Amino acid sequence: MKRPKLVTCGLPYANGKAHIGHLRTYVPADVYVRYLKMLGEDVIFICGSDCHGTPIVVNAEKEGISPRELVDRYHDHFQKVFKAIDIEFDFFGRTDSEYHHVRTQEFVKKLIENGYVFPKEIELAYCPRCQRFLPDRYVEGICPYCGSVARGDECDQGCGRHLEPGEIKEPKCKICGSNAVFRKQKHYFFRLTAFKDFLLDYLENLRGTENALNYAKQWVKGELKDWCITRNLEWGVKFPDEDLVVYVWVDAPIGYISFTEKACENRCDWRDIWINGKAEIIHFIGLDIVYHHCIFWPAMLKGANYALPDAVVASGMVKVEGKTFSKSRGYVVWVEDYFKAGFNTDYLRYYIFNYTSHQRDLNFSWGVFRDKVNNEIIATLGNFLYRVMHFAWKNFGSVDVSEVDEEIMQKIEETRDKVVKALQQWEFKVASDTFMELAGFGNVYFQNAKPWELIKEDREKCLRIIANCLQLARALIIYSFPVMPRTMEKMGRCIGIDVKSSKLDDALSLPGVVRLERPEVPFEKVDDRKIEEMERLMMKRIRRAEMAEKGVKEEKEIVDIEDFKRLDIRIGRIVKAEKVKGAKKLLRLEVDIGGEIRQLVAGIAEDYEPEDVVGRLVPILVNLKPAKIRGVVSQGMMLAADVDGRPVLLHPDREVPPGSRVR
């Protein structure tokens, strides 16, 4: 009997909508689990909402609702999303439920009992008006080193230094804006430092993706610090005998245990998995939470006498159209957007699973999405399935597939072996490329065998060819089912396979007589107009975010033509340019504005060299009140486009005399 497996996904934080970054972890995990099941493994797949923590409390407050109401909303949302995209957890729980609190408290008590938790007085920012202690990200003040505006724990806009509690000057509460004070308070710490040797040893044997393991090993070799595991909040799991809750990163991973308990009800004993170590535990996470899963979590488990994870599989981060994923800057693809577009959900599953190595960053692009769907899924895989099934149905109706060429069976078996091997190495792109290659092989075979000619001359021979092709099609449907379950279930029906209950090895056995139904077209093409629409939606979102960030209003107030006429704008020719001493952004320009040479200062030195601009025609606002900049008098202003804060020079469509008016 093989060791059963428990597969988990990093818990989505119930504070925002599902986006493509979430799917980057969940889709491959789901596909992996489906393959395991088709390999006959006993596997439990769990996940759930992470419901605690400060941001949820603060956001709920902002909206004037309770944290639970906020969590309800996103918990439901995620469940709907997962259902819609065929991510099938055996259990999807939530960390604000009773059973999870019970499990967490028991866990923490065990840590205390084993001597791994100790109290310590620390100084924390406290807002007298809100009457509460403030997490660092809700404290704003002045950096004692450089004088910039800084947040509680780091001078994020200035010198970048890490700030210790109590260091920041003039602390203010970011929520209500009033002055904060520092107060001492007793908190509890987890003795992470006691686990250094254990972790070094453990990480040597932990399996998973290298990006996670190397990163964790490096951290542990350095200095570990004990870890504060309590917070001043009402919302969360109560810390035993204190008016504090446990830190969300303590209780969230314990969700893996409490959700397993629920998933195991009437099925198995969760203790076999989490206490007795009888199952293999595999965590799928995003690269951003490696620290918690490879360091905190194993130490906690060890400290509380639980079983340890066997593998941590970390997915790379998602970029959007080449830019760093950012909700606030608009570089985000919500799963809802995708649903609204009405695309087959299997496309997105394939795209995410196949786009690049699981460990690498995935650069989401609607254009690439369209190409992959139209050229790979449809042209290669879909076309092979359809041309074979359609040909067989139209010409024969039923085909005896009790005998298939050795060459074909070998190819099918090779493909299975390669897929399985790739999965074991978490090389998901390789796994899916492998069955796509089989589809390519099928197309070549069909093309070379020319059954459409044979049917006229040698019906028997044609039938043998088609039997071979049908066996290839069966294999393809089975092998690609975990990635594209919805479509492959449909295609399976046309060819008489119940894929849902199939095993991978079924592709290696012969079905006998296959009765064909009129095949459905497996996939609809992705339309360019739809893609353009999605791109426009994203551009709109990005632009709106940029506006909001810069604080620029959509349009300035309406002005009279007379107001505009007051501005004297002319085309001038730059006749001389040099850098302003001591200023890296400034150039001193001499500009011919039509019989008169003006001196002005322009902030373009970071983007243009003096010799690049001499001779150029540029628009100049000549009646601007003169100003002294860095000791140099500027009699006017050169106009330029502002692109992300960088100047881009403007010039007339054709040569015009200096002094020409702009109106």
Added chain:
RNA sequence: GCCGAGGUAGCCUAGCGGGUUGGGGCGCUCGACUCAUAAUCGAGAGGUCGGGGGUUCGAAUCCCCCCCUCGGCACCA
């Protein structure tokens, strides 16, 4: 700044215990075919292997320096 991952043709990538002309896929060009969703099949063009230096008879592959991208840096999920 520190740590990790990465930088190979327009895009996705293989190769990285050094060794015959750096593989594959998409796109592109040309040709073939028509069973099939203008799908398929064949051929071809396209690369200073991030930059520079070094080791070597020989480097994408080893060493040094630099540049760029992404993630993390713990009381922030």
